[in-house]
Amino acid sequence: MTERAAGNIYDLGYRRYEGRRLGRWDAALSLYVHGLRAAFGLGRRTRSKIFPIGLALLAGLPALAYLMGAAFFEINVSDVIKAEDYFSTNIFFPQVALMLFVAAVGPELLGRDQRHSILSLYFSRSLSRLDYAASRYAAMATAILALTLIPQATLFLGNALVVDNFGGYFRDEWKQIGPIIGSSLLISVFFAAIGMVISAQSARRTFATIGVIAPFIFLPVLSGVLISSLDNLAGRLGVFLNPFFVIDGFTYWFFNATPDLSEEHPMMRAAFSGGWYFLFAIVITLVGIVLLLRHYRRKSL
Amino acid sequence: MIVLVLNLTLRQLLGQKRTLLLIGLGLVPILAAVIFRFGDSNISALEFTAEFLLNALIVNALLPLTALLLATAAIGSEVEDGTIVYLLSKPVERWRIVAGKLTAAWGATLVIVLASAAVGGVVALAGENDWRILGGFVIALAVGSLAYSSLFVLLSLLTSRALFAGLAYVFVWEFVITNFAPGVQRFSIREFTASIAEAIGNPSDLVFDADLGTTYSVIAIVVVTVATAGLAVWRLSRFQLQETV
Numbered sequence: 001m002t003e004r005a006a007g008n009i010y011d012l013g014y015r016r017y018e019g020r021r022l023g024r025w026d027a028a029l030s031l032y033v034h035g036l037r038a039a040f041g042l043g044r045r046t047r048s049k050i051f052p053i054g055l056a057l058l059a060g061l062p063a064l065a066y067l068m069g070a071a072f073f074e075i076n077v078s079d080v081i082k083a084e085d086y087f088s089t090n091i092f093f094p095q096v097a098l099m100l101f102v103a104a105v106g107p108e109l110l111g112r113d114q115r116h117s118i119l120s121l122y123f124s125r126s127l128s129r130l131d132y133a134a135s136r137y138a139a140m141a142t143a144i145l146a147l148t149l150i151p152q153a154t155l156f157l158g159n160a161l162v163v164d165n166f167g168g169y170f171r172d173e174w175k176q177i178g179p180i181i182g183s184s185l186l187i188s189v190f191f192a193a194i195g196m197v198i199s200a201q202s203a204r205r206t207f208a209t210i211g212v213i214a215p216f217i218f219l220p221v222l223s224g225v226l227i228s229s230l231d232n233l234a235g236r237l238g239v240f241l242n243p244f245f246v247i248d249g250f251t252y253w254f255f256n257a258t259p260d261l262s263e264e265h266p267m268m269r270a271a272f273s274g275g276w277y278f279l280f281a282i283v284i285t286l287v288g289i290v291l292l293l294r295h296y297r298r299k300s301l
Numbered sequence: 302m303i304v305l306v307l308n309l310t311l312r313q314l315l316g317q318k319r320t321l322l323l324i325g326l327g328l329v330p331i332l333a334a335v336i337f338r339f340g341d342s343n344i345s346a347l348e349f350t351a352e353f354l355l356n357a358l359i360v361n362a363l364l365p366l367t368a369l370l371l372a373t374a375a376i377g378s379e380v381e382d383g384t385i386v387y388l389l390s391k392p393v394e395r396w397r398i399v400a401g402k403l404t405a406a407w408g409a410t411l412v413i414v415l416a417s418a419a420v421g422g423v424v425a426l427a428g429e430n431d432w433r434i435l436g437g438f439v440i441a442l443a444v445g446s447l448a449y450s451s452l453f454v455l456l457s458l459l460t461s462r463a464l465f466a467g468l469a470y471v472f473v474w475e476f477v478i479t480n481f482a483p484g485v486q487r488f489s490i491r492e493f494t495a496s497i498a499e500a501i502g503n504p505s506d507l508v509f510d511a512d513l514g515t516t517y518s519v520i521a522i523v524v525v526t527v528a529t530a531g532l533a534v535w536r537l538s539r540f541q542l543q544e545t546v
Contacts, residue, residue, distance in 0.1 A: 047460075047461070047462055048462075050462075050465075051462065051465040051469070054469075058473070058477075092477075092480070093477045093480075096472055096473070096476065096477055099472075100468055100469075100472055100473075103468070104465060104468075201318075202318065204319075204374075204378065205464060206370055206373050206374050206377065206378065206464050207318070207319055207322060207370065207374070209464055209468070210322070210366055210369065210370045211322055213366065213468070214322075214325075214326055214329075214366065217362045217366065218326070218329040218358070218362060221329075221333065221353070221357055221358050221362070222329060222332065222333055222336070224353075225333045225336050225337055225340075225342075225353065226336055226340075228340075228342050228343070228344070229336050229337050229339070229340025229341065229342040230336070230339075230340040230341075231340075231341070235340065
């Protein structure tokens with residue numbers, strides 16, 4: 001110590017970090033966990049929690065309401081509310097909650113880092129740009145699961161508890177578990193892809209949020225006009241413009257169910273088989289992820 | 302001084318990327334009208350214009366979204382960035398600041414919404430004789446956009462989460478709750494706007510039928526506009542400048 005100090009005028013006693021370095025994957029994981037918490041405003045003040053948690057409750061409301069009804073009155077819940085109808089246009093407000101959630105959380109996850117210029121700090125660590133984008137995307141998709149999977153799971157378990165024969169219900173209905181998980185997952189990754197690509201475009205929360213909401217509001221109307229005005233393939237393809245029809249389509253496909261819709265319903269008029277909606281959602285999700293990664297790879301700080 | 306605040310705000314609002322978003326939103330109804338024109342829909346041009354174009358696309362979607370975007374951007378972003386301090390520390394009466402901000406937000410909303418409604422309406426109605434419905438909606442949109450702008454300016458002054466409060470109002474209150482409890486229509490700017498449009502445009506019930514009475518809607522929309530604008534002035538007058546910005 002004294003020998004080294006001879007060369008230095010001041011020895012402030014700085015020491016190197018000699019602990020274990022956790023590295024890239026741990027950084028990505030931390031960012032993911034942080035994103036998941038930020039999505040629901042955990043670790044922030046109450047004001048930040050109201051909107052996302054309120055929306056999660058709104059999405060779960062049909063499940064909760066029917067279960068409460070089933071607990072107090074003699075109704076067969078599975079007849080009233082089917083798993084495949086949960087996000088369909090029949091019960092429309094889980095859809096609204098989903099849309100608002102994506103629009104609120106996307107800018108929260110991506111916009112803050114841009115506004116406060118934190119990105120250059122992140123990227124100067126072992127975390128790569130792609131890791132950042134991927135972690136944020138994963139956090140978003142997982143957060144949406146809280147609105148898609150949890151109500152469905154509540155409904156399923158609740159149904160099983162309401163009937164007298166718990167084991168019997170599982171034996172009869174276990175085939176539902178796969179479709180419930182599959183459709184919830186696909187809705188989450190699909191909406192997360194749309195939401196994150198748009199959110200990345202603006203650091204301002206207002207513009208990013210409205211930008212995410214706009215397609216969910218306008219595309220369904222355009223889709224409706226297209227289907228009712230054109231009787232050819234172009235008109236039929238219009239059904240894919242409506243993201244809610246897309247999730248309807250692949251959900252019914254997952255459950256192998258036929259939707260209870262009138263002849264005039266756009267999905268019946270378009271008459272695509274469910275697999276096309278599935279394929280479309282997968283393609284849009286992949287395109288969205290690629291665009292998001294590309295955006296962050298090219299972004300100048 | 303109002304004009305100065307107005308100019309300043311308009312310049313803040315109409316940056317390049319933002320204007321593109323706004324123009325993009327405004328183009329959607331026009332696109333819908335073009336698709337309708339070229340297709341052979343089984344609904345009449347009048348019904349399409351009133352029900353889908355002007356009511357569903359413009360009054361229910363474009364109007365609240367544009368007004369929310371511009372009103373929260375006009376005041377909310379200045380509060381968020383702390384730049385409102387530079388405006389408030391000038392010897393300008395607070396009501397003039399609110400007036401300037403509100404006029405800017407309203408004016409910009411009006412330009413987008415009216416341009417979209419007029420072009421879309423002309424495309425959809427070309428060749429028809431009865432154009433009153435378009436006139437009715439143009440006047441109703443002017444009144445409705447002022448009411449929305451005024452409400453959202455007030456929200457931006459009350460909370461830093463004005464955007465979410467506004468979204469909750471537009472989608473949860475005016476859309477979800479109204480569906481379950483139709484009585485809520487009586488407290489919805491969207492319904493006031495629709496019924497004013499119907500009263501002036503006077504289409505037959507088959508084409509477009511608003512749910513509220515005209516007199517009630519006119520009184521209600523005036524009360525809402527005056528009350529929210531008044532509260533906004535009151536709120537900004539009590540806005541304390543803090544040392545740390």
